[in-house]
Amino acid sequence: MKVLRALIAGLMLETVWADNEPGRSALSLDEATRKVVRSNQGRVLGARTEKQDDDREVHVIRLLSPDGRRVQHFRVDPETGEVLGRSSEAH
Numbered sequence: 118m119k120v121l122r123a124l125i126a127g128l129m130l131e132t133v134w135a136d137n138e139p140g141r142s143a144l145s146l147d148e149a150t151r152k153v154v155r156s157n158q159g160r161v162l163g164a165r166t167e168k169q170d171d172d173r174e175v176h177v178i179r180l181l182s183p184d185g186r187r188v189q190h191f192r193v194d195p196e197t198g199e200v201l202g203r204s205s206e207a208h
Contacts, residue, residue: 149176149193153200157191158183166195175201181208 144152150164159180166174176193188208192201 144198
């Protein structure tokens with residue numbers, strides 16, 4: 118039982134440490150993708166994290182509209198979770 122408590126305490130400490138690492142995103146790419154899919158209908162075509170010109174990261178998620186006619190691009194700020202921009206193109 119002591120070993121189990123020590124393991125749990127170690128994992129909790131590691132989680133806290135990881136959350137405070139400089140450069141670590143508050144919102145992972147997977148979480149950002151789920152957020153975009155929840156608020157928009159469509160099928161995920163791709164998702165990636167890009168560095169902007171100012172060295173900040175942004176999550177870019179591509180969705181195919183339910184009718185299959187448009188590809189939507191969403192840009193999400195990993196620090197705030199805010200959708201920074203949305204554009205679409207005919208497919």
